[in-house]
Amino acid sequence: MPSDVTTYELFIDGEFRESSGEERIDVEFPYDGEVWASVPDGTAADIDDAVTAARTAFEEPEWLGLEASDRRELLNEIADTIDAHASELAELETRQNGKLLREMEPQMNVLGDWFRYYGRLTDEIGDGRTVNVENKDGQMFNYVRHEPYGVVGAITPWNSPLLLASWKLAPALAAGNTFVHKPSEETPVSALRFAELLTAETSLPDGVYNVVPGAGATGAALTDHGGLDKLAFTGSTAVGREVAKKAGENLIKVSLELGGKSPNVLFPDADLDDAVNGVMKGVFAATGQTCMAGSRVLVHEDIHEEFVDLLTDRAGDIKLGDPRDPETEMGPVAFRDQWETVKHYVDAGVEEGARLAFGGEMPDELPGECFIQPTVLVDVDNGMTVAQEEIFGPVVSVITFGSEEEAIELANDVDFGLAAAIWTQDMQRANRFVESVRAGTIWVNEYRVVAPNSPFGGYKDSGIGRENGPEGLKEYYQVKSVWYDHAGEVGDPFSLDVE
Numbered sequence: 001m002p003s004d005v006t007t008y009e010l011f012i013d014g015e016f017r018e019s020s021g022e023e024r025i026d027v028e029f030p031y032d033g034e035v036w037a038s039v040p041d042g043t044a045a046d047i048d049d050a051v052t053a054a055r056t057a058f059e060e061p062e063w064l065g066l067e068a069s070d071r072r073e074l075l076n077e078i079a080d081t082i083d084a085h086a087s088e089l090a091e092l093e094t095r096q097n098g099k100l101l102r103e104m105e106p107q108m109n110v111l112g113d114w115f116r117y118y119g120r121l122t123d124e125i126g127d128g129r130t131v132n133v134e135n136k137d138g139q140m141f142n143y144v145r146h147e148p149y150g151v152v153g154a155i156t157p158w159n160s161p162l163l164l165a166s167w168k169l170a171p172a173l174a175a176g177n178t179f180v181h182k183p184s185e186e187t188p189v190s191a192l193r194f195a196e197l198l199t200a201e202t203s204l205p206d207g208v209y210n211v212v213p214g215a216g217a218t219g220a221a222l223t224d225h226g227g228l229d230k231l232a233f234t235g236s237t238a239v240g241r242e243v244a245k246k247a248g249e250n251l252i253k254v255s256l257e258l259g260g261k262s263p264n265v266l267f268p269d270a271d272l273d274d275a276v277n278g279v280m281k282g283v284f285a286a287t288g289q290t291c292m293a294g295s296r297v298l299v300h301e302d303i304h305e306e307f308v309d310l311l312t313d314r315a316g317d318i319k320l321g322d323p324r325d326p327e328t329e330m331g332p333v334a335f336r337d338q339w340e341t342v343k344h345y346v347d348a349g350v351e352e353g354a355r356l357a358f359g360g361e362m363p364d365e366l367p368g369e370c371f372i373q374p375t376v377l378v379d380v381d382n383g384m385t386v387a388q389e390e391i392f393g394p395v396v397s398v399i400t401f402g403s404e405e406e407a408i409e410l411a412n413d414v415d416f417g418l419a420a421a422i423w424t425q426d427m428q429r430a431n432r433f434v435e436s437v438r439a440g441t442i443w444v445n446e447y448r449v450v451a452p453n454s455p456f457g458g459y460k461d462s463g464i465g466r467e468n469g470p471e472g473l474k475e476y477y478q479v480k481s482v483w484y485d486h487a488g489e490v491g492d493p494f495s496l497d498v499e
Helices: 044-059 068-084 086-097 101-120 122-127 161-175 189-201 216-224 237-250 272-283 304-317 336-351 404-412 427-436 469-474
Strands: 010-012 015-017 024-029 034-040 129-131 140-148 151-155 178-182 209-211 230-234 253-257 263-266 296-300 355-358 375-378 395-401 419-423 441-444 477-485
Touching (some): 010 044, 015 189, 024 086, 034 189, 068 086, 068 101, 068 189, 086 161, 086 189, 101 161, 122 469, 151 161, 151 216, 161 230, 161 253, 161 469, 178 216, 189 209, 216 237, 237 253, 263 272, 263 404, 272 395, 296 304, 304 355, 336 355, 336 395, 395 404, 404 427, 419 427, 427 441
Parallel strands (some): 151 230, 178 209, 375 395, 419 441
Antiparallel strands (some): 010 015, 024 034, 355 375
């Protein structure tokens, strides 16, 4: 192993420790293929150690006995630690997946907001509520408690590693759970460094946050483990189905944020320059590697030709290059296998009858094997593979429609329902679109905007449950109903007392 490669280990129970296995995973910089880090390929025994540490930590008074105000203070400490190390964490994210540093720095600068937001919601766990019941002539008292599930197992993807982990970790900690995290094998380093920082610079007890990197077998060991109380997963719909199946077998809570094939719909009255910017933001930003990518652009026939000309001109001006360079506008795909996937879809689109209006090839002048040009496919029919399956790359499929009714029908004619957008100056039309399109997030004259206090999640094959907002917190606690009798006697032992 080259001397400039940084070696990491598992992070369990507040410390780095060696894996029980000998296999390791190289972490590459997608820009040029340089191996810069090495992590263990975690084993089932490693997962068991992490779950045991999380269970022990959950049952300790040091964690379980914390008041809501204590958890709030802890989450604020985590936020302050993120703020202090935002630049370092941003650089790690970029080196792992090739996303622009100019995007990752702002993302890390606001990441602490998720922990501060859920810190403010910790009182929702502590307060519960009383219920006005009339059983036994009003001689019963009832109240509801909110309690953590226990040990959460989380599997996160490679496209926004720390952001998507925080969407789970922040509400999980606010609710009082402990956490075992299996990050993507492509992007494990930021999670390991994050765990180290939380242990060194906050009052988070040992064992509350554990990180076991590894490939698919490591994730399977986590979902198979009988010691979990909840599973949280972000990734492909195919893998999400397997995670849900395991949760069902173990009868534990599960939340899934899965794939998308989101429609970005342009009407003739839209500000076309603004809409083109929104389309580029929706599919070329982050090299298209986002679940909410607006990869199906539905364009009214009256503006189709003008839109395609504008989009292809703008696509040709996008500067590809080193994601650390502030002048770069689009970086590489995160790893070679994903590049092959993207290229396969582009070729399949052309074979099925779409026309390649721009892009679709690897630039000659850039290093590595992970760059692909921003790609525009036109003459796309909504039944084509490129219009129905998630590509997860900088590929847009342009589909023409003639009426509002047809646009809504096309928007819904897909298995996914994660996000959608409409570009129009007619707010009545926008409201009809919002009410008719089956998607968890809909933007009007904007795209790819999220916030800690606004829920995010999907309809149909795009997932189960919600992240962010108070809805995201509810995914991490369960409800207990408590009854007290003031009547002094038990009624008929063979009947249910119902009011």
